[in-house]
Amino acid sequence: xxxxxxxxxxxxxxxxxxxxxxxxxxxxxxxxxxxxxxxxxxxxxxxxxxxxxxxxxxxxxxxxxxxxxxxxxxxxxxxxxxxxxxxxxxxxxxxxxxxxxxxxxxxxxxxxxxxxxxxxxxxxxxxxxxxxxxxxxxxxxxxxxxxxxxxxxxxxxxxxxxxxxxxxxxxxxxxxxxxxxxxxxxxxxxxxxxxxxx
Numbered sequence: 023x024x025x026x027x028x029x030x031x032x033x034x035x036x037x038x039x040x041x042x043x044x045x046x047x048x049x050x051x052x053x054x055x056x057x058x059x060x061x062x063x064x065x066x067x068x069x070x071x072x073x074x075x076x077x078x079x080x081x082x083x084x085x086x087x088x089x090x091x092x093x094x095x096x097x098x099x100x101x102x103x104x105x106x107x108x109x110x111x112x113x114x115x116x117x118x119x120x121x122x123x124x125x126x127x128x129x130x131x132x133x134x135x136x137x138x139x140x141x142x143x144x145x146x147x148x149x150x151x152x153x154x155x156x157x158x159x160x161x162x163x164x165x166x167x168x169x170x171x172x173x174x175x176x177x178x179x180x181x182x183x184x185x186x187x188x189x190x191x192x193x194x195x196x197x198x199x200x201x202x203x204x205x206x207x208x209x210x211x212x213x214x215x216x217x218x219x220x
Contacts, residue, residue: 057167062163073190098132121157
């Protein structure tokens with residue numbers, strides 16, 4: 023499951039995003055990049071819905087995390103996520119992060135809460151911030167000229183998409199000169215509707 027070495031593994035727990043949505047993200051980023059503001063843009067192929075960022079994890083803890091996640095998603099049905107809306111954190115006057123919004127309803131909230139609960143005993147404290155599902159477009163490095171980007175982002179918006187979340191992934195993140203590179207450590211499937219009906 024994980025290569026035998028003693029180096030900590032930078033890890034997070036996430037839901038993958040379909041390729042067609044990543045293509046739309048690329049198009050939106052390209053439109054915003056033309057404005058020339060100092061933004062560190064995410065690589066769309068690596069964009070995902072993060073349920074919990076774990077940070078550096080000792081390799082021997084990985085199996086415990088996997089077992090905890092299996093328990094957390096046990097009996098959770100696959101569910102639909104709506105992608106629409108744009109914005110920035112913490113607010114448009116002092117933007118730090120540009121994002122596209124996600125709505126996953128009560129199931130997504132419960133799933134994220136369960137992930138927080140099962141990883142806490144393993145040494146990963148619960149987040150104090152309220153879970154706010156989103157896809158990160160970019161991080162603002164310098165506020166100069168960012169007003170134009172915010173206006174254009176709000177003007178362009180993001181076309182509504184809907185997709186089915188069918189698994190939860192424990193991911194490895196490697197920081198490289200070209201940006202972060204992600205690999206799946208373990209994928210835990212959610213219960214498919216048809217499996218219940220048979």
